[in-house]
Amino acid sequence: MADPAPASGRLRARLYSIVFHADDPLGKAFDVALIFAIVASVVVVMLESVASVQARIAGGLRIAEWVFTILFTIEYLLRLRLVERKRDYALSFFGIVDLLSVLPTYISLFVAGAQALLVVRILRVLRIFRVLKLAHYVNEAESLGRALAASKRKILVFIFVVLTIVTVMGSMMYVIEGGENGFTSIPQSVYWAVVTLSTVGFGDIYPVTPLGKALASVIIMMGYGIIAVPTGIVTVELNREREHEEAARRHEECPRCGLGEHDADARFCKRCGTSIMRATPEASGETAPESGARVAAPSSA
Structure with missing residues (x-):
C-alpha cells in the first residue's frame, strides 16, 4: 500500500x-x-x-x-x-x-x-x-496574429515607400516654402509631410505659397489612398487564414465513421450525424493555458 x-x-x-x-x-x-x-x-x-x-x-x-x-x-x-x-x-x-x-x-x-x-x-x-473561459476569443486573437505575421513583409515594404514619399515631399516643401513660413529645416518639413500624409494635420506648420498649397493638396489626397493599403493587406491574409481553417475542417475525419470530406459550414457528419466540430478547451471543460510557457504542476511528493 x-x-x-x-x-x-x-x-x-x-x-x-x-x-x-x-x-x-x-x-x-x-x-x-x-x-x-x-x-x-x-x-x-x-x-x-x-x-x-x-x-x-x-x-x-x-x-x-x-x-x-x-x-x-x-x-x-x-x-x-x-x-x-x-x-x-x-x-x-x-x-x-x-x-x-x-x-x-x-x-x-x-x-x-x-x-x-x-x-x-x-x-x-x-x-x-x-x-x-473565453477560449474562442483567444483563438481569434491567434488567427489575427498569424495574419499580421504573414503580412509583415508587405507592411514593411509599404512603410519604406511611405518613408520615401514623406522624405521627398518634405524636402520639396522645404525648398518651396523656406524658413520664413515655418519650414526651417528638412526634418521639420518631413514632420509636416508625415502629419499631412496621415491626414492628422496639426496646423502648427502650413504652406503659404500657391505652389506649396498645391503640393499639400496632392499629399493629402495621397494620404486618403494610402490608408486603405495596410487594411487590404491584412484583410487578404485574414481571408486566407479563414480558408485554411475551413479547408482543415472539411478534410477532418469523422471520429465515428472516418468520412474525410465535409461541407465548409458543416457541424455534423453527413454520413452518420456525429459532431465534427473540434473540441475546444471551453467545450471540454479545460482551461486555456495561462501563457506560452510549459508550466508543469508541482509534484505532490
Missing part, C-alpha cells in the same frame, strides 16, 4: 490549482480578486498623475501603490515557488508582465517618476479570458 502524500505536497498542489487554474470556486475567486486588484492599482497610478488629486491625497495614493506592489510581489514569488519549470514561467509572456508590474515601484526609489510605468499591469487583466 502506497504511503499517503505528505501534507506539504498536498498543500502545494492545492495552492497550484488555486493560483494557476480557475476550475473550482477558490481558483476563480482568486483570479477575480486579482483582476480587481490590478484594475484598482492602475486607477491609483492614473490618479497619481492628476495634479489636483495628488495635491489632496498624494500620501494615500503612494501608500496604496506600495500595498499593491507588495501584494503583487508576493504573488509573483508564490507563482515561481509553485511551478517546477521556473525558467519557463519567468520567460513566458505572463511571467515577464508579472515581473514588470512590480519593478517600476522599486525603481522609483532611485529614478523619480518611474512608477508611472506601472500601467503595464493592465496587461495582466488578459487573464480574464482564462477566468471566463
Whole structure:
C-alpha cells in the first residue's frame, strides 16, 4: 500500500490549482480578486498623475501603490515557488508582465517618476479570458496574429515607400516654402509631410505659397489612398487564414465513421450525424493555458 502524500505536497498542489487554474470556486475567486486588484492599482497610478488629486491625497495614493506592489510581489514569488519549470514561467509572456508590474515601484526609489510605468499591469487583466473561459476569443486573437505575421513583409515594404514619399515631399516643401513660413529645416518639413500624409494635420506648420498649397493638396489626397493599403493587406491574409481553417475542417475525419470530406459550414457528419466540430478547451471543460510557457504542476511528493 502506497504511503499517503505528505501534507506539504498536498498543500502545494492545492495552492497550484488555486493560483494557476480557475476550475473550482477558490481558483476563480482568486483570479477575480486579482483582476480587481490590478484594475484598482492602475486607477491609483492614473490618479497619481492628476495634479489636483495628488495635491489632496498624494500620501494615500503612494501608500496604496506600495500595498499593491507588495501584494503583487508576493504573488509573483508564490507563482515561481509553485511551478517546477521556473525558467519557463519567468520567460513566458505572463511571467515577464508579472515581473514588470512590480519593478517600476522599486525603481522609483532611485529614478523619480518611474512608477508611472506601472500601467503595464493592465496587461495582466488578459487573464480574464482564462477566468471566463473565453477560449474562442483567444483563438481569434491567434488567427489575427498569424495574419499580421504573414503580412509583415508587405507592411514593411509599404512603410519604406511611405518613408520615401514623406522624405521627398518634405524636402520639396522645404525648398518651396523656406524658413520664413515655418519650414526651417528638412526634418521639420518631413514632420509636416508625415502629419499631412496621415491626414492628422496639426496646423502648427502650413504652406503659404500657391505652389506649396498645391503640393499639400496632392499629399493629402495621397494620404486618403494610402490608408486603405495596410487594411487590404491584412484583410487578404485574414481571408486566407479563414480558408485554411475551413479547408482543415472539411478534410477532418469523422471520429465515428472516418468520412474525410465535409461541407465548409458543416457541424455534423453527413454520413452518420456525429459532431465534427473540434473540441475546444471551453467545450471540454479545460482551461486555456495561462501563457506560452510549459508550466508543469508541482509534484505532490
